[in-house]
Amino acid sequence: MHKKSLILKQEDLQHIWHPCTQMSDYEKLPLIPIEKGKGVYLYDFDGNAYIDSISSWWVNLFGHCNPYIGKKLKQQVDTLEHVILTSFTHEPIVKLSSRLVAISPKGLNRVFYADNGSSAIEVALKMSYQYHKNKNQDKKFFLALENSYHGETMGALSVSDVGLYKETFEAILLKSIFTPVPKDASIKAALIAAKELEKILHVRADEIAAFVLEPLVQCAGGMHMYHSMYLQKARELCDAYGVHLIADEIAVGFGRTGKMFACEHAGISPDFMTLSKGLTGGYLPMSVVLTTDTVYDAFYCDYSEQKAFLHSHSYTGNPLACSVANATLDIFEKQNILEKNQRKIRYIAKKMKRFTTLANVANIRQTGMIIALDILGFKPEERIGLQVFTYALQKGVFLRPLGNTLYFMPPFVITYKQIDKMLDVAFEALQNL
């Protein structure tokens, strides 16, 4: 093993507390220092290449060390690295904001900046709450879908429903209301869940500021997929009952579902849309909350009326992050990515048919460039995902199952040959269990 790799591993464990990890796991499953990345590949110090089939936590769209994004970032580094976003503005953010508005569902004309997905959720919840307060309405609750995940800060966790992350903190979180998610991707399931939603709104709409959901795919909730009909119904019901609809497109936005934004599948516009991850192509942390003029106007008045939205982060609207976001949008536009992905989506669907021959696989599903399946026959405590991870890594593919769910969310630059390799290795890993 390369000497540098050994040193990094040892020094890392002296100080670094890794996210979402039981640190003692690293005794059995050592860390892998990564030296560099290029395209879909991550390289360790021994020259092993791994296909990043989960886009490094769903952020990377156009490959690691993308030359075009890198060039734009370098230009910005020499121009303006950061400036406070009160009293000042700058070209990258002005440009980016109008571009985001132009590609977002109709009516989302206002853009508020934060610096990670969870913070965007905090912003959307606070804005919705304060909107009602500014209108003299006392709406203290948020409604969310069962099995949802919106991040791990306190507000975001309060509207999440993945026990693993939430249970420990339950006692100190906001008390939210949960409504069933459609149990599968059928229209029937969407309509049944919509009925349950209506029952809750019928009784409690006066107390509910907003209904927050992940459109079409609950990613951290095991890549659970549901029909766009549910979004249409949710929009209608929220309108009818005077409740905001927050579409959390942090994971599914920027082409993951086959369209730029998942809401487009249903032809709806939410009152708030949260974006992060792919927003910067996987380069820098940034998030945005898009909202309507109606929401914006409810905060717009003389300072003395105290209706301003007093929320900020030090790095709000960072010019470097804005410049890579602009570069990301350039690539979407110039390279016709969404159209090109359609062929890849069909190709993957065809290749996934082979997985139906495996007895230990069920519920193979796909929404655009998000593909998942469930591994049968193992209890959660058996941590079967680790076996899949270890096998695939030896074969040059980085897979990171969520419990018993194996999924693929590769960068869009993945080639057909690399898709073959990613799926072949996953198939073998499952065959060998």
Ligand SMILES: Cc1ncc(COP(=O)(O)O)c(C=O)c1O
């Ligand atoms: C749908 C959704 N919302 C919010 C978040 C939180 O984003 P972040 O990890 O940047 O805080 C995530 C992260 O995976 C997510 O998938």
